[in-house]
Amino acid sequence: MDPHYSAQNILLCDLCQTAALQSHCKLCRVNLCIVCVGKHLSDASTRHNIVPYIKHRTSSPNYPICPNHTQKLCRLYCEKCDIPVCSTCISSDKHHGHKLRIALLKQSSKTKDLENNLQEIEERIYPTYEEIASDLDSEIVNLDKHYEKLTTAVTKQGEDWHREINIIVKNQQFEIDEMKIKHLAALNKQEKEIKQIISELKQSIVDLKKILNSNDISLTSAYKSRNAEFRSIPSKVNISLPSFSPHQINTEQLHQMFGSLSALSITTEEHGCKMKTPEAVSCPPVKPLLDEPELFTTIARYSRLHSLTCLSDEEIWTCGLRNIMELYNLQGKLLKSIQTKSGSIPRDMAVTRSGDLVYTDPDARTVNIVKNKKIQEVISLRRWTPHYVCCTSSGDLLVTMVSNDYKQLKVVLYSGSTAKKTIQFDSEGNPLFSSCYFINENRNLDICVADNSARAVVVVNQAGKLRFRYTGHPSTTKGPFDPFGITTDSQSQILTADYKNCCIHIVDKDGQFLRYIDNCDLLDPWSLCVDSKDNLFVAYKY
Structure with a gap:
């Protein structure tokens, strides 16, 4: 029989389990005798509301049966073991020195x-x-x-x-x-x-x-x-028969002239900012630009860097006028070096989502990937020469390339070694690019290309349709815009290295000028990249 109840239906105190209960704590949901009311109120760690006990105010507690002692009910709770225990369990050495609570109090919590x-x-x-x-x-x-x-x-x-x-x-x-x-x-x-x-x-x-x-x-x-x-x-009448010379149908150009569909972009966003709360909760504000950029660190290296790209927030790949690509930490320590497969100088580098290094080799006309210390040719060209490369958010590669006669330029999207899309002409069939230097995919999936010959940053959408050209800002007293390196940050802002003017332009995703960076001893900035914290890395070509 449950000792908490007698044959005469006398209800006992939940704490001492001997005296008849007379009061009830509404907040803790525990029944108390007169003596235990004072003890219960002495616990100032929680609020109490003592009221006279009324029969059937609460349903009888359903204590669990002890799994180790089937004749016992677990009226206490071991805080350390986080399990209910019976009186026999408490007397054993297993719970010696452990903090115990009344099961009803734990239940109340x-x-x-x-x-x-x-x-x-x-x-x-x-x-x-x-x-x-x-x-x-x-x-x-x-x-x-x-x-x-x-x-x-x-x-x-x-x-x-x-x-x-x-x-x-x-x-x-x-x-x-x-x-x-x-x-x-x-x-x-x-x-x-x-x-x-x-x-x-x-x-x-x-x-x-x-x-x-x-x-x-x-x-x-x-x-x-x-x-x-x-x-x-009489003179003979000579008549040359007319002929019809059909122009060859350029399917790609025809598609571009016909019009293009913007890509279906399926992304996910946090709904946390929409959660209904007693008070309105706003989304995190856009990270502001510093009033004055701060120089964080300088990594000494040989001169005339061609490219640099972040492997992580602590490591960065670099390459220059040698056939070697080198990985440094932010303290300037050389961690790894890799020689190109052909022995030629690499032009540009990028890091895939899985952390593999990709580089272009113009002399060999190849794009290569370094996996497990082995170099594999991903793309091999004959009539075109690859120059600059970036990895897209979907894991594909964007490659800028020039024809062997240097008369045509284009950007090609590759999935592995398969060309998925070519971006070369605008909607009127005119070339989009005069030259193709560094390339980067923005967070909004726009493709940004530094066109140095046109002195512009050319931005097209994912479908290859021209969005805008940024040609510098009239407020500067410097010389003509001289774009080379290009990168984007977490706010979809576009940063471009202005080589001859020794500064960096920052524009928003729609090409609106935001500011310059022209301090921090910028000298001939060439290549740019940002890490996940929007820290900017600049390679100098001097």
Whole structure:
């Protein structure tokens, strides 16, 4: 029988378990006798609310049966072992010196946590998810409308193109008909002239035969020969037949001229900023630029760096006018060096999401990756030379390259060794780039290229459509914009090294000028990169 109750249904105190209970703590959910009320109130670590006990105020506690002593109920709780225990367990050495609490008090503490959890779910979490579900329902409802508009726009563009092509075809057919009429008229005219001469020749033959058969001297004397006239054959009309020379269809350029769809970008974002709380919670503010940039560290190295790229917040790859790529820590200690496979000087480097090093080798016309200390050719070219490279957020490679005759430039997106997309012309079929130096993918998936010959930063979207060209800012008193190195930060801001003007331009994702960095003893800045904390690394080419 449970000693907490007797046959006469006398309820005992939860603390001493001997005296009859007379009071109840509403907050701790514990029943108390007169003596134990004072002891209970002496615990100032928590609030109490003592009221007279009313039978059936609370349901009888359901104590767990001890797994080690099946005849015992676990009325206490071992804080260290975090388990309920019975009186027999307490007397054993296993819980010697452990802090014990009354199970009901522990239950009360946990009940408060449960109540808080319930309150949070009901008042904050559940309404937030309901709002998200409502937003998703709205998006799904509007999905068909949006894609129907896209389909209509593409169909209309196709109809416009067909109409223009039909006009071109009809105009050329009309020209063909006109040329045919002129051609036929010229031939008919010459044919008529020849037939007239043939008719005259037949008549001359008849006349000559008649004279010869008549032996009439007067006819013979009157005859005038026309042979000299007939020997002079009329000029032949030479007509060169027209021909049609169809232009070769450049499918890629045709697609670009037709129009492009922006890429479907599926990303995730934290909903924490939308969680309903008693007080409004705002999203973290955009990290501001420092009023004055601070020089954090200088890593001494040989001169004329070509490229640098962050492996981590503590390690950075560099390469210059040697056939070796070197990994340094921020203290300037050389950690690793790798020689190029061909023995030629690398042009540019990048680090993949898995931490592998990628580099371009213009002399060998290859893009290579270093895995497990082994160098593998990822891309091998014949008619083009790779120059600069960056890794995209999706794990692909963007490579700038120039044709062997130096007349064409383009950016190619590779998945492994497969070319997925080529970016070369704008919507009017004009070249996008005059030169391709450093390249970087922004956080908004825009592609940023330093076009030094055009003295501009060329920014296209993921589909290759031109978004804007940044050509410097008129507020500077320096010389013409001289862009080389380019990188982007966590705020999608674009940073560009202005080589001859010894400064760094910072613009936002839409090309709006924000500021210069022209202190920190910048001398011929060439290559740039940022780490995950938006610390900027600058390579000097001097």
